[in-house]
Amino acid sequence: MASIVASLLPPLLLPSRNSQPGTFPTFPVSLLSGRRSNVSLVVKASGESSESATSLTVFKSVQNVWDQPEDRLGLFGLGFAAVAAFWASTNLVAAIDKLPLFPAVFELIGIFYSVWFTYRYLVFKPDREELFQILNKSATDILGQ
Incomplete structure (x- = not known):
């Protein structure tokens, strides 16, 4: 090789x-x-994929919000809320994990949801594009654009 x-x-x-x-x-x-x-060898150039274009629009949206001084406080608040929600969810999962029967049931629910999400949004290209549209819409709703 x-x-x-x-x-x-x-x-x-x-x-x-x-x-x-x-x-x-x-x-x-x-x-x-x-x-x-x-x-x-024959090499063909292909256009830009929709995934990279989608991720660039999210970064550009955040950068546009960051450039406006009156929106920086909202962006800091959103970041703090995300960290606080992550901390709270981690503590909630740790508390539920100490209960006797719930961890196995929640593990099965998590496995089934992961399989469903993968089949629903990640396997086929039109479904992936739909997921990126949903994520872009949510990002624009949160950022208020």
Whole structure:
């Protein structure tokens, strides 16, 4: 495997001088130490994925709120509320975990919900796009834009 990487990287980094439009350059590849063959590569560029564009809009929204001085106090309050909710939920889970029957029941509920959420929102691309739309709508509602 190392011989493939070693023989592919230098030709890919240096452009071919005698390439004609419509012809593809060939690169020598050595899978075994004694044999050499030529491989043609065709590379296609794809557009920006919707996931990265979605995450960029959330960051831009937060940055826009941060740039407005009157909204900084609200952003700090939102951050403090998130930390306080995380702390409270951690303590609630620790208290429930000490009860005898509840941990096993909640573990089963958590497993079933995780399987449902994965199937509902993560397996198929249209469902992932729907999830990103829901997250963007929630972020814009919270940030008031």
